[in-house]
Amino acid sequence: MIRRRLRFRTPQAVLRSLRLATQYGPLTSEAMAIEKALGQVLAQDITSTLDIPHFVRPWVDGYATKARWTRRASSMGPVTLRLAGRLFPEDYPKSSELGDREAFYVTCGAPVPKGADCVIKAEDARSVGSEIRVLKEAKVGEGLSRPGEDVRRGSLVLKRGQVLRAQDLGLIVALGKREVTVFRKPKLAILSVGDELVDPDHFGPDRIVNNYAYVISAATSESGGTPVLLGIAPDDPDSIAAKLSEGVQLADAVATIGGCSVGAKDFVPDAIARLGEVIAHGVKIRPGHVAGVGVVRGKPVFMLPGHISSCTMAFYVFVVPTLARLAGIGPSKILPSARAELSVAIDKAATHTFLRLRLKERRGRLLAEPIHGGTNILSSLSRANGFVLVPPGTSMRKGQAINVTLFGKLEHASFDYSKSSRDC
Amino acid sequence: MIRRRLRFRTPQAVLRSLRLATQYGPLTSEAMAIEKALGQVLAQDITSTLDIPHFVRPWVDGYATKARWTRRASSMGPVTLRLAGRLFPEDYPKSSELGDREAFYVTCGAPVPKGADCVIKAEDARSVGSEIRVLKEAKVGEGLSRPGEDVRRGSLVLKRGQVLRAQDLGLIVALGKREVTVFRKPKLAILSVGDELVDPDHFGPDRIVNNYAYVISAATSESGGTPVLLGIAPDDPDSIAAKLSEGVQLADAVATIGGCSVGAKDFVPDAIARLGEVIAHGVKIRPGHVAGVGVVRGKPVFMLPGHISSCTMAFYVFVVPTLARLAGIGPSKILPSARAELSVAIDKAATHTFLRLRLKERRGRLLAEPIHGGTNILSSLSRANGFVLVPPGTSMRKGQAINVTLFGKLEHASFDYSKSSRDC
Numbered sequence: 001m002i003r004r005r006l007r008f009r010t011p012q013a014v015l016r017s018l019r020l021a022t023q024y025g026p027l028t029s030e031a032m033a034i035e036k037a038l039g040q041v042l043a044q045d046i047t048s049t050l051d052i053p054h055f056v057r058p059w060v061d062g063y064a065t066k067a068r069w070t071r072r073a074s075s076m077g078p079v080t081l082r083l084a085g086r087l088f089p090e091d092y093p094k095s096s097e098l099g100d101r102e103a104f105y106v107t108c109g110a111p112v113p114k115g116a117d118c119v120i121k122a123e124d125a126r127s128v129g130s131e132i133r134v135l136k137e138a139k140v141g142e143g144l145s146r147p148g149e150d151v152r153r154g155s156l157v158l159k160r161g162q163v164l165r166a167q168d169l170g171l172i173v174a175l176g177k178r179e180v181t182v183f184r185k186p187k188l189a190i191l192s193v194g195d196e197l198v199d200p201d202h203f204g205p206d207r208i209v210n211n212y213a214y215v216i217s218a219a220t221s222e223s224g225g226t227p228v229l230l231g232i233a234p235d236d237p238d239s240i241a242a243k244l245s246e247g248v249q250l251a252d253a254v255a256t257i258g259g260c261s262v263g264a265k266d267f268v269p270d271a272i273a274r275l276g277e278v279i280a281h282g283v284k285i286r287p288g289h290v291a292g293v294g295v296v297r298g299k300p301v302f303m304l305p306g307h308i309s310s311c312t313m314a315f316y317v318f319v320v321p322t323l324a325r326l327a328g329i330g331p332s333k334i335l336p337s338a339r340a341e342l343s344v345a346i347d348k349a350a351t352h353t354f355l356r357l358r359l360k361e362r363r364g365r366l367l368a369e370p371i372h373g374g375t376n377i378l379s380s381l382s383r384a385n386g387f388v389l390v391p392p393g394t395s396m397r398k399g400q401a402i403n404v405t406l407f408g409k410l411e412h413a414s415f416d417y418s419k420s421s422r423d424c
Numbered sequence: 425m426i427r428r429r430l431r432f433r434t435p436q437a438v439l440r441s442l443r444l445a446t447q448y449g450p451l452t453s454e455a456m457a458i459e460k461a462l463g464q465v466l467a468q469d470i471t472s473t474l475d476i477p478h479f480v481r482p483w484v485d486g487y488a489t490k491a492r493w494t495r496r497a498s499s500m501g502p503v504t505l506r507l508a509g510r511l512f513p514e515d516y517p518k519s520s521e522l523g524d525r526e527a528f529y530v531t532c533g534a535p536v537p538k539g540a541d542c543v544i545k546a547e548d549a550r551s552v553g554s555e556i557r558v559l560k561e562a563k564v565g566e567g568l569s570r571p572g573e574d575v576r577r578g579s580l581v582l583k584r585g586q587v588l589r590a591q592d593l594g595l596i597v598a599l600g601k602r603e604v605t606v607f608r609k610p611k612l613a614i615l616s617v618g619d620e621l622v623d624p625d626h627f628g629p630d631r632i633v634n635n636y637a638y639v640i641s642a643a644t645s646e647s648g649g650t651p652v653l654l655g656i657a658p659d660d661p662d663s664i665a666a667k668l669s670e671g672v673q674l675a676d677a678v679a680t681i682g683g684c685s686v687g688a689k690d691f692v693p694d695a696i697a698r699l700g701e702v703i704a705h706g707v708k709i710r711p712g713h714v715a716g717v718g719v720v721r722g723k724p725v726f727m728l729p730g731h732i733s734s735c736t737m738a739f740y741v742f743v744v745p746t747l748a749r750l751a752g753i754g755p756s757k758i759l760p761s762a763r764a765e766l767s768v769a770i771d772k773a774a775t776h777t778f779l780r781l782r783l784k785e786r787r788g789r790l791l792a793e794p795i796h797g798g799t800n801i802l803s804s805l806s807r808a809n810g811f812v813l814v815p816p817g818t819s820m821r822k823g824q825a826i827n828v829t830l831f832g833k834l835e836h837a838s839f840d841y842s843k844s845s846r847d848c
Contacts, residue, residue: 034624038642039834052802059731059800061687088659088689089620089632107687108730108800109620109632122687150801157803163837166642167805170732173635174802176627196513196533200458203600208513208533211597218462218590235512262546263485263531265512306532307483308594329837336760336836339790364827366763376483376532377574378476378598379581381591403788409833410463412760413587413753 006262006282008289011317011352011389014280018293018322021279022300026328027184027252034173037164040182041224041328046158051148052174058106060143063125063132064116065103070138078126078133087111103132112144119143151175161329186326188220188319189247191230193240193259193268194306199232211378212257212311216304219315222408224334225323235259240271248275248299252326255319258306261290268303272296284392285352288313307376313354316387316405336412337403338386340368348395356384357404359415366415368404385411430686430706432713435741435776435813438704442717442746445703446724450752451608451676458597461588464606465648465752470582475572476598482530484567487549487556488540489527494562502550502557511535527556536568543567575599585753610750612644612743613671615654617664617683617692618730623656635802636681636735640728643739646832648758649747659683664695672699672723676750679743682730685714692727696720708816709776712737731800737778740811740829760836761827762810764792772819780808781828783839790839792828809835 009017029043058064065081073079084102087094089109096104098115105127106112106119117140124136151157157175158168164180172180190213198207210232217227228251233243240259247254259268260281269278272294281292281303288310292303300322304314321331340359357368371384386406390396406412433441453467482488489505497503508526511518513533520528522539529551530536530543541564548560575581581599582592588604596604614637622631634656641651652675657667664683671678683692684705693702696718705716705727712734716727724746728738745755764783781792795808810830814820830836 034638035641038645061685061690086688089618105688107689109618145800150803158806163834165806165832165834165838166639166646167736167802167808167831169642170635170639171802171806173624173638174633176624176633178624194513194533200597200600200602209598209600211594214458214597215590215594217459218593221462222590261485264510264529265531266485312591333837336833339763364825376569378591378595379574382582382589382595384591401788407591408589409760409836410587410589412833413757414589 006290007280008282008284009280010284014283014293015318015321017279018295018300018318021277021295022298024300024322024326027186027326029181029183031179032182033179034169034177037169037180037182038166040164040185042158042160042162042164042180043183043328044181045156045160046172046175046180048151048153048155048157048175050175051153052151053145053147053149055147056112057109057145058112058119058143059108059145060119060121061107062105062122062143063103063120063134064106064112065098065118065120065138066115067118067138067140067142069101070120070134070136073134073137075135078135081132081134083127083130083132087113117141163329163333183328185224185226186253186323187226187228187251188323189228189230189251189254190216190220190257191240191243191247191254192232192257193235194232195235195265197232212308215308215381216255216257216311216315219408220323222410223320223323224327224329235265235267237267237270237274240267241274244271244275244296244301248296248301253300253302253319253322254296255302255304255315257304257311260292260303260305269294272301272303276301285313285317285354286349287354289351291318293318308378308381309356309376312381316407317354317389336406336409338366338406339401340366340404342396342398342400342402343367343369345398346370346390346396348393349390351392353390355388355390356381357386357388358383359385359404361415368402385414430714431704432706432708433704434708438707438717439742439745441703442719442724442742445701445719446722448724448746448750451610451750453605453607455603456606457603458593458601461593461604461606462590464588464604464609466582466584466586466588466604467607467752468605469580469584470596470599470604472575472577472579472581472599474599475577476575477569477571477573479571480536481533481569482536482543482567483532483569484543484545485531486529486546486567487527487544487558488530488536489522489542489544489562490540491542491562491564491566493525494544494558494560497558497561499559502559505556505558507551507554507556511537541565587753587757607752609648609650610677610747611650611652611675612747613652613654613675613678614640614644614681615664615667615671615678616656616681617659618656619659619689621656636730636732639732639805640679640681640735640739643832644747646834647744647747648751648753659689659691661691661694661698664691665698668695668699668720668725672720672725677724677726677743677746678720679726679728679739681728681735684716684727684729693718696725696727700725709737709741709778710773711778713775715742717742732802732805733780733800736780736805740831741778741813760830760833762790762830763825764790764828766820766822766824766826767791767793769822770794770814770820772817773814775816777814779812779814780805781810781812782807783809783828785839792826809838
């Protein structure tokens with residue numbers, strides 16, 4: 001019944017072949033309003049065209065004056081200055097001038113009167129009628145922002161390939177921009193394959209519901225991509241090929257789920273070969289050794305096996321790095337990771353092992369506990385938070401520190417963080 | 425010019441007073457389609473109403489037979505069985521029966537013929553015409569999933585308060601659900617206060633642009649909330665009060681930015697007092713000691729100071745725990761954290777310190793480098809990734825391991841992770 005011989009290759013070799021065959025790189029870029037740019041990948045370097053702040057301005061509320069007039073001021077021996085007026089930010093471009101031993105009350109961002117070289121904080125003086133009593137000696141420049149102190153004109157503020165965070169957006173707005181050029185998010189079309197599958201709307205206890213598509217779809221969103229659900233194709237090469245064609249038209253890459261093993265009805269490789277090329281089928285990895293990749297019209301097609309653990313392996317090992325590359329960022333930046341200690345020793349294996357791990361905090365330390373067995377057990381994945389890829393011939397000792405790649409940006413909420421360890 | 429005396433209290437005491445005054449808890453819940461539920465907070469326990477799988481089924485492609493007929497089978501001495509037919513998942517509910525020394529070819533999820541107690545993997549047998557040669561002894565139960573092996577009927581599958589991840593959604597679909605009950609996301613209205621501020625559309629090099637609202641807005645999204653931008657109110661108690669009224673109508677909480685210090689034009693506390701109550705004004709923390717909280721129509725109002733570092737402090741120390749509570753999850757679950765080693769010693773201080781930190785990886789270890797100074801320097805925030813709150817009188821030594829709370833779920837993409845350390 002075995003019609004196909006798999007040629008097993010390392011995960012790295014499979015990814016390399018796929019890159020060579022598709023030559024994929026970052027997608028086109030597009031302008032996006034700042035309000036929508038959170039989490040997008042910057043497609044341009046951003047250089048400041050101005051100094052921030054643009055002019056000398058107080059960054060505290062207080063009294064603008066000359067520092068030398070406050071010499072030896074103290075709470076025991078205050079220095080008296082004449083209060084000449086008040087200046088607020090909206091007074092721009094009004095100009096005032098400091099007379100001898102005078103001070104102006106100024107608020108943050110107000111114009112600074114000519115001749116003033118410091119702003120004494122409000123709490124370091126007392127106002128008494130038309131005078132103030134300065135309680136503390138001031139230094140030249142105190143309380144004043146210099147132009148360019150925050151951002152200097154001509155400086156590189158944000159780099160191409162950076163994921164935009166809240167504070168980055170604030171900086172972009174400060175530069176006078178309302179839009180930013182970002183890489184288009186990669187779209188991944190997801191096709192489930194199998195005569196046995198039904199849509200959740202046709203759920204029944206004797207049916208097998210197409211739920212893995214929802215896992216891969218949500219995991220795609222978590223990995224910086226936009227999922228496109230293609231539905232279910234029966235075990236028939238024509239139907240699969242038709243859906244694959246649709247997929248490469250709608251999306252930047254396609255992932256099939258199921259139908260790629262060596263059984264009598266595993267027609268996904270045939271369908272890919274009909275439209276394009278199977279680049280690799282068979283991976284030296286457990287679980288998921290029947291996974292593979294192909295190319296259709298220059299776009300990557302991933303064959304994810306039908307068992308959930310294998311499917312997950314192929315998604316994280318092959319699809320995620322590809323999404324990262326299409327998105328314009330490094331593969332290590334697409335998913336968070338956590339440093340943890342292995343809870344048990346791991347024996348060496350002949351192939352790569354995709355080891356699912358559950359994270360737990362014990363006395364302020366993060367432990368990673370392997371989840372074994374049940375390649376077809378979805379609930380075991382729900383208990384896990386991430387994985388490591390253990391190379392062949394590598395054993396790991398109990399307590400060894402490892403970097404666990406988390407399954408998504410939401411995983412942190414699932415750890416058993418004890419409250420105490422969150423205080424520093 | 426100081427019109428108001430602040431009463432400085434610890435951050436914990438301020439939060440406690442706010443909780444007592446507002447008695448806020450999780451918001452109402454709502455039904456949500458699975459496709460939209462990624463990252464939502466579950467408002468119900470989910471208990472399985474069925475066994476998954478629902479019936480005995482093969483989880484490999486191969487040959488269903490009786491294990492005892494394969495006794496002593498090996499590649500050197502294969503055992504021959506008659507191939508009686510093929511069964512696929514769509515053959516349900518067709519029933520077949522195993523005759524003496526017979527086997528059926530079955531694929532994953534297919535019905536199991538009566539009398540079969542194992543499924544031999546396809547690669548452990550060879551098919552030759554109407555016979556198969558079994559190359560390996562099989563065990564009873566091998567290759568078969570038992571009903572309830574994945575999820576047992578009546579078992580608690582997901583808990584109220586859990587943040588829904590990709591794999592959780594797959595599990596919910598497997599239970600036959602298309603919808604799930606989640607807590608409504610809290611809305612935070614954001615009001616910037618200051619005569620000097622202009623909207624980004626009116627940007628000019630001599631103007632101060634209202635960019636902090638964009639930082640707080642995006643940080644709200646990253647913290648599980650929905651931001652509502654109220655725009656800018658001038659330094660005038662009536663205008664501020666009008667906008668605050670609008671805010672508490674539109675949202676579950678309001679954050680004001682600026683106008684809460686002790687300057688001549690700091691009218692936010694007055695505006696709050698007019699509509700409700702100032703619960704606390706003044707916090708024993710640096711930076712941001714002029715922050716405060718109030719209550720208007722039972723809803724929390726946060727006074728975030730106008731300097732970016734102070735504003736950020738008040739957001740993370742007061743707003744984020746409140747958003748977490750409104751969202752129905754623990755405060756430690758709303759933002760990710762990273763364990764890192766302090767790059768320098770930190771001297772003890774008289775008040776709490778909101779210490780901004782930049783994370784860097786050095787030889788597989790994560791270092792946390794304090795970002796000092798520049799409370800009004802936005803670019804310093806862009807260099808930082810998270811914070812620790814250092815209690816008063818606490819010094820920390822160089823190399824000490826600390827839990828850094830990250831500013832958002834996107835921060836991990838900003839660390840300097842070296843490639844090598846991502847391999848295990």
